[in-house]
Amino acid sequence: TSISMGFFTSNQMPVAGRNVVITGGSQGMGKAAAVLLASQGASVAIIARDQKKLAIAGEEIQSVIDANGSKYPGQKLAIISADLSEADGAQRAISQAEAQLGETEILWCCAGGANPGFFKDYTPAELEASMKTNYWSAVFIAHATLKLMASRPPPRPDASKPALQRKIIFTSSLVALCPVVGYSSYVGAKAALRALTDTLRQECLLYDIGVHCCCPGGILTPGFENENLTKPDVTKKIEEEDDKPQTPEQVALICLNELQRGETLPITTFLARAARAGSIGPTPRVGFVFEVILSWIAAIVFIFVRKGHDAIVIKERKAKGLPWEQK
Numbered sequence: 001t002s003i004s005m006g007f008f009t010s011n012q013m014p015v016a017g018r019n020v021v022i023t024g025g026s027q028g029m030g031k032a033a034a035v036l037l038a039s040q041g042a043s044v045a046i047i048a049r050d051q052k053k054l055a056i057a058g059e060e061i062q063s064v065i066d067a068n069g070s071k072y073p074g075q076k077l078a079i080i081s082a083d084l085s086e087a088d089g090a091q092r093a094i095s096q097a098e099a100q101l102g103e104t105e106i107l108w109c110c111a112g113g114a115n116p117g118f119f120k121d122y123t124p125a126e127l128e129a130s131m132k133t134n135y136w137s138a139v140f141i142a143h144a145t146l147k148l149m150a151s152r153p154p155p156r157p158d159a160s161k162p163a164l165q166r167k168i169i170f171t172s173s174l175v176a177l178c179p180v181v182g183y184s185s186y187v188g189a190k191a192a193l194r195a196l197t198d199t200l201r202q203e204c205l206l207y208d209i210g211v212h213c214c215c216p217g218g219i220l221t222p223g224f225e226n227e228n229l230t231k232p233d234v235t236k237k238i239e240e241e242d243d244k245p246q247t248p249e250q251v252a253l254i255c256l257n258e259l260q261r262g263e264t265l266p267i268t269t270f271l272a273r274a275a276r277a278g279s280i281g282p283t284p285r286v287g288f289v290f291e292v293i294l295s296w297i298a299a300i301v302f303i304f305v306r307k308g309h310d311a312i313v314i315k316e317r318k319a320k321g322l323p324w325e326q327k
């Protein structure tokens with residue numbers, strides 16, 4: 001649906017010839033986004049910590065740029081190693097990205113990840129770490145980038161055309177729209193990004209900068225494989241009930257389509273679209289009649305989805321016994 005709807009509205013986020021900074025661009029969804037945007041002619045900077053993984057992703061992105069030939073002259077790639085959970089690291093990363101690419105036109109924050117488990121079992125340090133990985137890693141670089149963007153006009157490579165709107169894009173998760181047991185250390189950071197998007201979007205009307213927040217469901221990434229090592233069974237059971245996980249390439253493409261049609265909260269499946277409609281509140285959405293009707297349907301369907309998920313948890317409790325009954 002997202003893809004077909006794209007034909008009816010103008011492209012609100014062209015990427016050819018533009019400078020895009022992608023955090024978490026060394027693997028998973030961030031790398032898929034970097035490859036996709038590079039294939040469409042964007043200059044990209046990828047930021048992550050591990051230099052080895054960055055170098056491997058960099059080779060893949062460079063080969064995409066090489067394959068473009070002379071189609072997009074001046075297309076560049078920057079590879080930056082930084083810990084974005086620290087304000088200094090974020091500031092340094094965006095300065096380095098701009099030194100290599102030029103002025104940032106789109107910032108897409110993909111860095112993040114979950115450490116599924118039960119709230120009662122986490123250490124305070126683990127709870128804090130998730131906020132760093134998922135919230136501060138996006139907020140510090142968005143803040144540093146917005147300061148730069150708001151201090152200067154958007155680039156206008158073609159003076160006969162109006163400037164393109166610059167963008168700040170966060171990556172939240174479907175779990176911020178529909179709770180799933182096991183994500184208690186993660187969901188606060190992801191819900192916070194969604195709330196920040198709504199408020200920052202309004203502030204950014206003052207600067208003519210768009211703010212968006214992608215809410216994908218399961219993605220088959222290294223991060224996902226890693227989290228599955230410690231994911232509680234009950235979390236897996238709930239995830240198996242719903243949409244199948246998608247490839248990072250699918251997610252990047254659908255999110256890009258959603259962004260290009262102007263969605264503030266891009267989602268990647270029809271079920272997620274219903275979940276979004278049911279929890280959209282005052283966040284802008286594209287399309288009025290269908291989305292409002294979908295929100296009514298979601299209001300009803302959500303009751304049964306939530307009951308179904310609760311039933312899986314209660315079945316688990318009956319099978320395993322209450323904690324003080326287990327030996």
Ligand SMILES: NC(=O)C1=CN([C@@H]2O[C@H](COP(=O)(O)OP(=O)(O)OC[C@H]3O[C@@H](n4cnc5c(N)ncnc54)[C@H](OP(=O)(O)O)[C@@H]3O)[C@@H](O)[C@H]2O)C=CC1
Nearest residue numbers: 024026027028029048049050084111112113218219221223
């Ligand atoms: N996979 C899934 O099922 C879903 C994922 N999401 C979200 O999508 C995003 C991408 O997920 P996915 O592709 O699975 O993630 P991965 O774990 O596969 O990759 C995460 C990326 O972020 C980087 N990163 C992590 N922490 C930092 C940091 N402190 N500073 C700089 N870079 C960092 C990693 O590199 P390095 O470790 O070297 O720094 C890596 O490039 C995340 O925000 C995730 O929460 C949302 C819904 C579902």
Ligand SMILES: CCCCCCCCCCCCCCCC(=O)[C@@H](N)CO
Nearest residue numbers: 114173178217218242274275298301302
């Ligand atoms: C109206 C009807 C709506 C129904 C919606 C039901 C959706 C619930 C399933 C959510 C699965 C979430 C996977 C994302 C997890 C994630 O973010 C981590 N894997 C990160 O790494």
